[in-house]
Amino acid sequence: MKLKANLISGRTADQGAHLEAKTYRGYFDACAYCELNSADLDKLGVSEGNSLKVATDFGEVVVFAKANDGNPDGLAFIPMGPWANTVLDPDTHGCGMPGLKGVPSEIEATEEKPLDMKSLMKQYRED
Amino acid sequence: MPVIKDAVCSLCGSLCDDITVTVEDNKITKIENACILGHSKFVGMFEHDRIETPMIRKDGELVPVPYEEAIEAAAKILVNSRRTLSYGWCSTSCEAIGKAIQLAEETGSLIDSTANVCHGPSALAAQEKGSPGASLGVIKNRADVIVFWGCNPVHAHPRHMSRYSSFSKGLFSTKGRKGRKMVVIDVRKTDTAKLADKYVEIEQGSDLLLITALRSAVNGHEDVIPETVAGISKEEILELAETLKNAQFSCIFFGMGVTQSRSKYKNGDGVSSLISDLNQHSKAVTIGMRGHYNVTGFGQVATWETGFPMAIDFSRGFPYYNPGETGANDVLVREEADAAIISAADPGAHFPQKAVRHLAKIPVIQIDPYANPTTEIADVVIPAAVVGIEAEGTAYRMDAIPIRMKKLIDTEFKTDEQITKDLITKVRELKEGA
Ligand code: SF4
Numbered sequence: 001m002k003l004k005a006n007l008i009s010g011r012t013a014d015q016g017a018h019l020e021a022k023t024y025r026g027y028f029d030a031c032a033y034c035e036l037n038s039a040d041l042d043k044l045g046v047s048e049g050n051s052l053k054v055a056t057d058f059g060e061v062v063v064f065a066k067a068n069d070g071n072p073d074g075l076a077f078i079p080m081g082p083w084a085n086t087v088l089d090p091d092t093h094g095c096g097m098p099g100l101k102g103v104p105s106e107i108e109a110t111e112e113k114p115l116d117m118k119s120l121m122k123q124y125r126e127d
Numbered sequence: 128m129p130v131i132k133d134a135v136c137s138l139c140g141s142l143c144d145d146i147t148v149t150v151e152d153n154k155i156t157k158i159e160n161a162c163i164l165g166h167s168k169f170v171g172m173f174e175h176d177r178i179e180t181p182m183i184r185k186d187g188e189l190v191p192v193p194y195e196e197a198i199e200a201a202a203k204i205l206v207n208s209r210r211t212l213s214y215g216w217c218s219t220s221c222e223a224i225g226k227a228i229q230l231a232e233e234t235g236s237l238i239d240s241t242a243n244v245c246h247g248p249s250a251l252a253a254q255e256k257g258s259p260g261a262s263l264g265v266i267k268n269r270a271d272v273i274v275f276w277g278c279n280p281v282h283a284h285p286r287h288m289s290r291y292s293s294f295s296k297g298l299f300s301t302k303g304r305k306g307r308k309m310v311v312i313d314v315r316k317t318d319t320a321k322l323a324d325k326y327v328e329i330e331q332g333s334d335l336l337l338i339t340a341l342r343s344a345v346n347g348h349e350d351v352i353p354e355t356v357a358g359i360s361k362e363e364i365l366e367l368a369e370t371l372k373n374a375q376f377s378c379i380f381f382g383m384g385v386t387q388s389r390s391k392y393k394n395g396d397g398v399s400s401l402i403s404d405l406n407q408h409s410k411a412v413t414i415g416m417r418g419h420y421n422v423t424g425f426g427q428v429a430t431w432e433t434g435f436p437m438a439i440d441f442s443r444g445f446p447y448y449n450p451g452e453t454g455a456n457d458v459l460v461r462e463e464a465d466a467a468i469i470s471a472a473d474p475g476a477h478f479p480q481k482a483v484r485h486l487a488k489i490p491v492i493q494i495d496p497y498a499n500p501t502t503e504i505a506d507v508v509i510p511a512a513v514v515g516i517e518a519e520g521t522a523y524r525m526d527a528i529p530i531r532m533k534k535l536i537d538t539e540f541k542t543d544e545q546i547t548k549d550l551i552t553k554v555r556e557l558k559e560g561a
Contacts, residue, residue, distance in 0.1 A: 006331050008314065010383060011418070013282040016139070017167040022476060022499040023176040059480050070316030075331060077315065082476045082483075082500050090481035093391065096247045096438060096454030098479045100387040102332040121475060121503035124487035125187075 002108045003044055005036065005076040007056065008101040009084040022117060031081035032114040034107065035068040040076075046109045053110040054078070054087055056103050061086040062112045076105060082120050135532040136165040137218070137515025140417030140525035141284045141291070153536050155516070162285035169516065172536075176498045178510035189508060194541075201468070201492040201507045202553035208466035208490075210442065211236035214243075214455045215472025216543075217419035219511075220520025220532065223543035224421075224428040227470065228439075230551050237440040237464070239455035240425040241418070241472045247450060248386040249415045250426065250436045252395025259402045261378070261412040263290075263526045268297035269410075272374035274310045276398070277334065277384020278416040281318040287416070292380070293322070308370060312337070313384060327367065332389035333357035337364070338397035344368035345404045372408045382416040414526055419472070420515070421522035424529075459485045468492040470511070470543055475500030494546055512540040520544070 014030035021027055034052050036044075046052065046065045053062050054076065061083050071077060078084040080100070089099030115123075134146040143165065149157035158169045181197035182189040192200075205211055213231045216224045217240050231238035242250060252258070266273070273292050280287040288294050296303040311323040314331040329337055333356075340356040343349065345368050352361050371377050379402065385394045398413055405411035417423050426436035433439050435448035438455070451457060455474070458464045459482035466489050475483060476499060486504055493505035496513045512518045517538035523529050541549075 008331060008388075011279065011283040013163055013285065016164045016283065019138070019164075020168060020171050020497045020499075021175040022473070022497070068315070070320070072315060072328065075315055080477060085477065085479050085483065088479045090456065090460050090479035092451060092454060092456050092460070094451035095251060095391050096243055096450035096457060097387060097391050098244065098456050098482070100244065100479070101384065102388050117500060118503060121500050124480075124483050124504055127484055127487065 001044060002106045003036075003040055003074075005040070005074050005105050005107050007054065007076045007078065007087065007103045007105040009078050009080045009088060010101070012079045015079040015081060028114075028116055031079045032083045033064040033066045033078065035066045035071060035077040036107070037069050037071045037073065038067045040073060041065055041067055044107065044109050051110045051112055051114065052107050053112065054105050054107050056087040056089070056105045058089055058103075059086045062110055062114045064114060076107060082117060083114065086120070131533065131535055134535055135515055135522070135530055136161050136168065137420045137522060137532055138164050138168045139284050139420055140423060141287045142420050142522055142524040142530050143286050143290060144530050148535055150536055155535065164285060172513060172516055177496060178498055178502070178508055181510065182508040184506045189502070189505070194509075197507055197509050198549050198553050201509065202550055202557055204466050204490045204492060204507065205234045205236070205468065205550070205554055206557045208234075210458070210463055210465050212455060212458055212464040212467040213238040214467060214474060215241060215470045217241040217422040217425050218471040218514070219421060219543045220514050220518070220522060221421065221424045221428050222520050223514070223547060224425050225432065226544050226547035226551065228429060228432045230547055230554070231439070232441050233551060234554060235442045235444070236468075237438075237442065237453055237458060239438045239453070240429070241422050242426065242437045243455045244477055245383065245418050245422060246386055246415045247437055247454065248392035249395045251392035251450060252399055255392070255396045256399035256403070258399055259406065259412050260414050260526060262528055263414070263524065266378045266412070266414070267291050267295045267300070269299050269376040270378045271300065271306060272308045272310065272370060272377035274312065274377065274379040275319055276312040276379055276381040277388070278380055278382025279313070279317040279319045280416065281322070283382070283418065284416055292378070310367065310370065325367070325370070327359060327363065330358035334385055334388055334394045335390040335397050338394065338401055340364050341368050341371070342397070342401050342404055345372055345401065345408070371405055371411065374409050374411070377405065377409065377411045379411070379413045380416050381413065417525040423525055423527055424521065424523035427523050427527065456482050464489060466490045468494070469501055469505075470494035473499045473501050475502070475504055494543060496540070509546055510540055511546060512538045512542045514543065518542040
């Protein structure tokens with residue numbers, strides 16, 4: 001089962017508190033997840049802490065599932081950071097700003113685990 | 128045991144200047160008044176992954192080198208590059224920003240700030256329609272209606288509401304929270320929305336529709352508003368328009384929800400127009416919730432030095448500005464930049480994959496106190512002092528009020544300003560030798 005969702009990214013207090021500690025486990029915990037409401041998580045058959053694969057036209061990323069019932073149906077949130085940016089839209093539409101909110105995505109359950117920050121960034125060096 | 132009062136928190140654009148810091152043996156041992164983000168910054172000084180020494184990437188690994196060697200390697204990259212991107216300069220002092228602009232000019236580089244992925248569209252909006260603002264002090268003393276649109280201060284600017292807006296008590300707002308109506312417009316029920324008197328849930332990406340509907344209502348053209356706009360009923364829109372019109376003093380604070388969503392700068396443009404409409408009935412202002420503590424300062428310094436607030440291209444020998452063409456993400460996505468110098472910002476974490484992929488291919492110089500995702504793709508790394516803790520300097524709060532940051536403890540690390548000066552000297556030397 002794949003869930004079509006509208007993906008946004010943004011700041012959280014936890015992400016902000018790790019702005020200067022991005023090599024730490026705490027940063028990984030604060031950023032490598034995707035929030036959906038519980039009903040959407042149920043549709044995918046996953047519970048908090050399971051892995052989700054989020055795919056867009058720009059790439060795919062594995063992150064942990066997290067429930068947030070403040071999200072309306074079909075709205076996915078990944079905290080700003082290298083995990084979110086694997087799948088956000090680089091097009092600036094001629095005004096400088098990439099598409100960091102409102103990216104059509106497909107989300108499914110996966111057995112894979114999210115990459116830690118260094119492994120994620122290493123992929124860019126090897127590309 | 129020295130206790131430093133009224134220290135400035137150099138983390139977010141609220142730039143709180145009422146922090147009490149206790150220093151023992153050149154270490155900060157106690158902090159009062161800071162929020163979780165600020166606390167992490169002050170305490171983090173001694174816990175986080177500090178870059179201890181200059182480094183150069185050799186055979187894929189970053190290896191320690193003497194400072195002079197790193198400066199020389201960085202200067203060579205700058206001199207040999209035909210299209211350098213200089214990016215960041217927002218978690219640093221205005222003094223360092225001034226030097227960064229000088230370095231960009233002398234090397235014919237393109238310089239851009241973190242506004243590129245933040246409030247860049249707000250700067251464009253201000254150029255189109257102006258930006259009727261006020262100082263946070265005025266909001267604190269007068270605002271009876273406060274709107275947070277597409278921003279979540281509980282997480283991003285935790286003390287904003289208690290110091291300057293919803294919860295603060297001021298000269299004519301003696302009742303504090305009780306005397307203010309707080310409205311939150313967002314796509315999901317955030318922790319800030321949970322505190323609001325009125326939460327308006329908008330369909331993601333349809334901010335401009337709601338702004339336009341509100342303008343129609345404020346200007347007496349109710350008849351043209353459909354039954355629902357942006358997922359919100361006409362009735363609710365009319366009610367919100369009345370709240371704004373009947374306010375004695377309202378402020379719309381807006382954030383990334385507005386600038387990063389569809390219509391980007393047109394959203395900010397629309398907010399400015401709405402504010403101007405509201406001023407026919409009452410007093411209204413708007414302020415962008417700026418993220419990095421001195422991203423506002425970059426805009427100020429760049430504007431007085433070059434005439435433009437960001438995305439400034441010196442390759443023609445004079446400042447040229449056309450965001451969308453000269454924005455940091457644009458030159459990376461077009462694979463145009465052939466080298467980059469990055470300071471006090473982290474595009475490795477905050478740029479979309481296509482831009483990061485190009486950054487990873489070109490020589491990257493990083494100046495920063497802490498290791499972060501950008502370090503993973505950097506080729507020359509120069510550690511810096513933490514401005515606002517180990518170095519003094521000036522920063523501009525989100526409402527463009529300059530605040531002097533204090534130096535709280537001593538350090539061996541050089542400041543961004545000093546490092547940039549050293550780079551300028553070395554670049555001149557290399558150019559003269561050529
Ligand atoms: S609100 Fe911002 S400036 Fe104030 S203490 Fe928190 S992080 Fe620092």
